[in-house]
Amino acid sequence: MSARRGDPPAAWRARLERRVLAPLARTGWRYRLWILFLVAVVAWAVFAYSRQLGRGLIVTGMRDRISWGLYIASFVFFIGISHAGTLLSAILRVSRATWQMSITRMAEFITVVALLVAGLFPFIDLGRPDRVFNLVRFGRWQSPLLWDIFAITTYLTGSLIYLLIPLVPDFALCRDRLGQEAPRWKRRFFRAAAVGWEGSPGQQWRLHRAMKIMAVLIIPIAVSVHTVVSWIFAMTLRVPFNSTVFGAYFVAGAIYSGIAAIILLMAVLRRVLHLEEYITRTQFVNLGYLLAALSGVMMYFNLSEYVTSGYKMEAGVAFQFRQLMTGSFAPLFWLYAFGGLLAPALVILFRRTRTIPGIITASVLVVVTMWIERYFLVVSGFRVPLMPYAPASYAPTWIEWSVLAGAFALFALIVSVVVKLLPVVSVWEVTEQEEWERPAEVVQERGWAPAAVSPSSGGEP
Amino acid sequence: MDTGVGPDGEAAEATGESRVPRRGFLRSLVAWGAGIAAVGVGVPEANALRQGTRAAGTAAAATGTRLRRWAMVIDLRRCDGCQAIDEPPRCTQACIQGHLAPEPMQWIEVYEAPLPGGGTQFIPSPCMQCQNPPCVNVCPVGATFSTPEGIVLVDQMRCIGCRICMEACPYDRRFFNWGSPPIPREAALTEYSAEHEVPAIRGTVMKCEFCPDLARGGRRPYCSQACPNGCIYYGDLEEDLATNGREVVRLSRFLSKNTAFRLKEELGTDPRVFYIPGYGQDVGRSPYRRGLKRILWPWRRVAAGSERWGR
Ligand code: SF4
Ligand code: SF4
Secondary structure: OOOOOOOOHHHHHHHHHHHHHHHHHOOOHHHHHHHHHHHHHHHHHHHHHHHHHHHOHHHOOOOOOOOOOHHHHHHHHHHHHHHHHHHHHHHHHHOOOOOOOOOHHHHHHHHHHHHHHHHHHHHHOOOOHHHOOHHHHOOOOOOHHHHHHHHHHHHHHHHHHHHHOOHHHHHHHHHHHOOOOOOHHHHHHHHHHOOOOOOOHHHHHHHHHHHHHHHHHHHHHHHHHHHHHHHHHHOOOOOOOOOOOHHHHHHHHHHHHHHHHHHHHHHHHHHHOOOOOOOOHHHHHHHHHHHHHHHHHHHHHHHHHHHHHHHHOOHHHHHHHHHHHOOOOHHHHHHHHHHHHHHHHHHHHOOOOOOHHHHHHHHHHHHHHHHHHHHHHHHHHHHOOOOOOOOOOOOOOHHHHHHHHHHHHHHHHHHHHHOOOOOOOOHHHHHHHHHHHOOHHHHHHOOOOOOOOOHHHOOOO | OOOOOOHHHHHHHHHOOOOOOHHHHHHHHHHHHHOHHHHHHHOOOOOHHHHHHHHHHHHHHHHOOOOOOEEEEEEHHHOOOOOOOOOOOHHHHHHHHHHOOOOOOOOOEEEEEEOOOOOEEEEEEOOOOOOOOHHHHHOOOOOEEEOOOOOEEEOOOOOOOOOHHHHHOOOOOOEEOOOOOOOOHHHHHOOOEOOEOOOOOOOOEEOOOOOHHHHHOOOOOHHHHHOOOOOEEEEEOOOOEEEOOOOEEEHHHHHHHOOOEOOOHHHOOOOOEEEEOOOOHHHOOOOOOOOOOOOOOHHHHOOOOOOOOOO
């Protein structure tokens, strides 16, 4: 962040504002083309889904014995992607780290978007979407599906608040700085969104207070969400799902894939929006270390799960163990084990490959293989025969793949649109931090005083 | 968006079955807002059938009449998978025809299981009517429910097709209408009831419902009636009697003296279906004679515009 520490603070700050606010004012043809492409993919998915609506779930590859498939696996995956953003930002805020200031906004943002997309899948998977209102009329709190609904809506609300609170000063900045170049409706939007922020000490105090409370609240909520998602599996008697470690395992996997997703989004936005000065190797490497640590946690969970079950080879467990290790899921499983757990960790641990491109490559591997892991976890679990019959098989149809493609496109679409509406870097926080880090003499020499509230004092009056 | 709008909603309207009193509906809305704890309170006893069965329960309690506790005993010593008559298992066929079950559903399915010393045994498997039913526990809308008589039913008018119950059932005894099931003409005329799941509805779950409607009329379930060897006993744990149509047995003694067992006892599902170990020896089957004939869904030829799918 302090790459150009020699700059006078005013110039530094002006450049930051210019860089961050630029995309809010102008839109290029390349952007429009990109949006058009995404809309087309989403439209295709909607068409595929309308086929499913018309003919029923028979158009999917799911049948009685493997009755959940790609949809539910993708649901778990997107919930996982949503996981790291808010959690990471909250943990780092609570522990008063500062290196992440320039990426917290993106991290929190990814949570909200991924949750919105994830929430669609259970409904897409319903056999009778026209009766979805029955969940309200007859909802039973004893059902893990209801827990999911409560957990996800709570998390979504919490993450939205947590995203919006620190946005207020930046909306005010947009209101004050965006000139005639921005369209009128945008200026109106920023005026409304800034909710009268003037930066007075009272407002500052309330802002920091609210952020602190939310940061502490959001951590247990985030952990509970993925635990509850794992319980739609772990609350059943199916052999591979019937495990006490499932919640923790899902949470770890969620943070793992979530961090990788943050790195990817960071890499893209840094490139597209020219944020190289603020998102530097520091952010990549620090997140990379976290990724490597989580990969260690995941290896540990896998090891303790498969070694303990594989050693005893209980009846159903043995089937599951064999189909993963040597059977029909072996290619996916080993791709995940080596390509998704070992390889990313190695890339990050070796100094030679611990570069920005190296870390991006590791993140791509993690995101792809974590989807694969969710997929084979769900499908292989259902494939274990419950009675003496030959194991069933499942292959997603083009409808299911199209819907999945549409989900990714929708994710990218929301990100692309919102990037034009809010500053992707928290300008005021980055400024505060920069000012805090400046040596005091320099500040005095230039006759410039630090802001009234500094991040590490937490804003207490 | 509620059931009143869907194509089946009209059916529901007609039979008056899943109508909710307006007050109950509002109550549930309020409860939804109030959060987890309140929802339990807010679930209205909306389903007429459910109210009916519950009312039956309280009436029985009030008048001192005992409540039926239906149970089934399957004597595997007499099941030869219908090899002797060279037909597909008659129990399955009768169930399919009685319930007009869509292909490929076999609510009672005869599995051929290997014996430890080689050879096989046949295990006809209906829904086990668990008394601690995992499927009922997980259903988010209460479409799967236990009756006071101890039977687990599915209300296809309420089911939203989430299929978590299929995940939860440890016996693979639940079936889903993936496409538009074949509905023979006679099915279209039948009035729907959760005790007799006809006609089948796309996007909902179905399974063996233990034929309580037949039992109340003094008849045994279709499968029991159809078995040529009298291998399926049906009865009432409360009266402690069961019959296969040829003999009446005292249920508790019959189970104990023949060392009856239940499938996957270790899971704690507490099934109402008991088995007496065997491989068809009482009807002269050799354990080494393998194979069942293919099940048929005969009315498919009648039904137009219907679909079928595999397992
Ligand atoms: S599929 Fe139907 S019966 Fe089964 S859990 Fe879902 S709503 Fe209940
Ligand atoms: S056997 Fe399956 S469907 Fe039947 S009651 Fe038990 S869990 Fe439910």
